[in-house]
Amino acid sequence: MNHNASMALRVLLAAGVAVAVGAVPASAPDKAASTPATAAGSRATGEWKLPPKIRLDPPRFRVTADQQYAIYAAEDVPAARQRPDEQAEPTITYWALARGDGPPRRIIDLLAEEARKNGFEVRLVEPAPSGSAVLVMGRLAGRGSAAYVLELGGGKSRRVGDQPGAVAVWAGDQVALAEADKKQVRPLNIVAPFTGTSNRLTARGMVLAASADASTLVILGDAADVNREVSPEDFAASSATDKPEAATRQANVRLVSVSADGKVLRDLAGKQELGQPPVLSPGGKYVAFSVQPAAAGEERSVRVLATTGDRQRTIKEFALVLAVTDKGETVTFGVGDTSDGTAVKLWDAQGGSRTIVTAAQCAAVAGDRVFYVTPGNSPIIKSAPIRP
Numbered sequence: 451m452n453h454n455a456s457m458a459l460r461v462l463l464a465a466g467v468a469v470a471v472g473a474v475p476a477s478a479p480d481k482a483a484s485t486p487a488t489a490a491g492s493r494a495t496g497e498w499k500l501p502p503k504i505r506l507d508p509p510r511f512r513v514t515a516d517q518q519y520a521i522y523a524a525e526d527v528p529a530a531r532q533r534p535d536e537q538a539e540p541t542i543t544y545w546a547l548a549r550g551d552g553p554p555r556r557i558i559d560l561l562a563e564e565a566r567k568n569g570f571e572v573r574l575v576e577p578a579p580s581g582s583a584v585l586v587m588g589r590l591a592g593r594g595s596a597a598y599v600l601e602l603g604g605g606k607s608r609r610v611g612d613q614p615g616a617v618a619v620w621a622g623d624q625v626a627l628a629e630a631d632k633k634q635v636r637p638l639n640i641v642a643p644f645t646g647t648s649n650r651l652t653a654r655g656m657v658l659a660a661s662a663d664a665s666t667l668v669i670l671g672d673a674a675d676v677n678r679e680v681s682p683e684d685f686a687a688s689s690a691t692d693k694p695e696a697a698t699r700q701a702n703v704r705l706v707s708v709s710a711d712g713k714v715l716r717d718l719a720g721k722q723e724l725g726q727p728p729v730l731s732p733g734g735k736y737v738a739f740s741v742q743p744a745a746a747g748e749e750r751s752v753r754v755l756a757t758t759g760d761r762q763r764t765i766k767e768f769a770l771v772l773a774v775t776d777k778g779e780t781v782t783f784g785v786g787d788t789s790d791g792t793a794v795k796l797w798d799a800q801g802g803s804r805t806i807v808t809a810a811q812c813a814a815v816a817g818d819r820v821f822y823v824t825p826g827n828s829p830i831i832k833s834a835p836i837r838p
Contacts, residue, residue: 498549498831506823507542508783509726509770510574511812513821513831516581519602520547520821520831521557522812523575544572546584546602557586561598562607570596579662579732580623581816583643585610587618599625599643610643615682621660626667628657635680640664640710652677652712656685658705659730659737665710666734666757670721673704677712685721707737707757715758725750730757731776738774740785754780754797765797773815781806781820781836783813791825796836806834 498520500506510523523542545554557572558565569591576585586598586607594614600607610618613629613636620626627639638657640649649664655671670685672678684703705724707715718728718737725740738754741764752765754774761778769782778799784792791809807813810822811829819833 498547500547500823500829500831501554502829503827504829506812506829508812510542510544511814511823512575512577513814513816514577514581514584514602515579515816517816517819517821517833518549518581519577521545521575521577521584522547522823544575544586546575548602557584557600560600560605560607561586562609564609565596565598565607568593570598576620577816578620578623582623585618585620585625587616590614597625597627601644606644608643610641611639617656619657619660621664621667622662624664626657626660626664628655628669630682633681635682635684637677638667638669651710653708654678654680655703655706655708658727661730661734662732663734666707666715666730667710668705668707668718668728668730668737668757670703671706671708672702673706673714673717674702676706676708676714707734716755718755718757719753726770729771729774731774731778733776735776736774736778738771738780740768740770750785752780752782754778763799763801765801767795769795772813772820781815783810789825794820794822794834804838806836 505525507523507525512521523544525542544557546557546560547554557575571588572586573588578584583599583601586600588596590596595616597610597616597618598607599610610625611627611629613631615630617628618625621640625641625643627641629636635654638651638653640651653669653671653676655669655676657667657669659668672680704720705718705728707718709715723741725742728737728739730737734757736754737757738752741751741753743750749766750768752767752769752771753762754765755762765780767782768785770785772781772783774780780797781794782797783794786792791811793805794807794810794813795803795805797803806820807822809825811825813820813822819835821831821833824830824832
């Protein structure tokens with residue numbers, strides 16, 4: 451399986467969506483060895499099985515914080531597309547698998563009828579920090595990107611925002627929302643999805659991560675002035691344009707950390723450097739992401755930066771970031787072209803590492819554990835403590 455570290459970012463930016471906060475607990479008393487995934491209050495015992503011979507998409511595997519649901523994306527590859535020379539893209543279907551509750555269910559079938567009627571295409575599903583809901587992001591047929599919040603228990607869903615271009619991430623149990631029409635990107639909005647209350651900020655940009663209290667956000671925005679008016683064209687992947695002013699605006703769009711009152715805390719990276727959407731620690735103190743090589747021959751790596759000041763370090767590992775703590779500790783999932791699985795590691799703030807799982811085809815952090823999918827044709831979701 452080709453585990454492409456930059457694939458997630460390309461898919462999300464094309465959809466106009468982003469990922470939410472990843473968290474690693476400060477301590478974990480559980481000293482059990484790696485075991486099939488089970489949780490207190492679970493209705494299931496024993497192994498948490500997935501359908502056989504499933505082709506999972508590694509960057510889009512999640513487990514809810516209460517450890518009761520697995521969210522995953524699987525490829526549907528018709529026989530006509532299985533020829534080696536066939537370049538057609540496979541269809542990606544998103545599923546929710548509950549413990550002890552029968553077969554997995556398609557996410558699109560759980561959304562409001564309005565989403566299905568409007569041809570909504572799911573591109574990413576992110577669980578809320580509480581585990582009670584998921585943020586479902588994707589595209590409406592011919593009408594740009596959109597986001598829905600879906601309650602996993604009760605099945606209630608609601609669209610967040612009303613513009614044809616919406617980018618959303620969790621900020622605690624609220625949603626940090628950026629919206630755009632054809633001409634401009636609106637200021638960021640912090641929205642309570644089911645009550646409708648909101649808090650409009652001044653910063654503008656594509657929001658990619660937010661701290662639990664929404665006091666720190668990571669956005670693609672104008673590094674010189676995140677409060678100025680920006681156009682959706684400013685976020686183009688390439689700066690190729692025959693208009694000098696537009697080229698300057700595009701060049702100024704960088705990954706920055708900002709405060710809720712619109713102050714730039716730190717210029718983090720150019721948008722071309724990102725190999726995945728950034729992951730922010732729960733308190734907003736550190737951000738981590740994989741980095742694309744700047745020149746041919748350079749190795750891919752992981753960058754961990756404080757959102758303020760100048761602290762940073764580089765992990766020389768071809769990996770995706772699963773989570774980062776407020777101390778800068780980082781959990782990564784190795785990337786490689788192998789069907790035998792790759793390792794999940796915990797990196798301390800000094801750059802030392804410990805292997806949590808030796809071989810997995812997908813992995814996610816939930817609570818104090820790493821949940822991972824075993825390699826092979828009979829995949830099982832198991833878990834291991836982050837700390838021994």
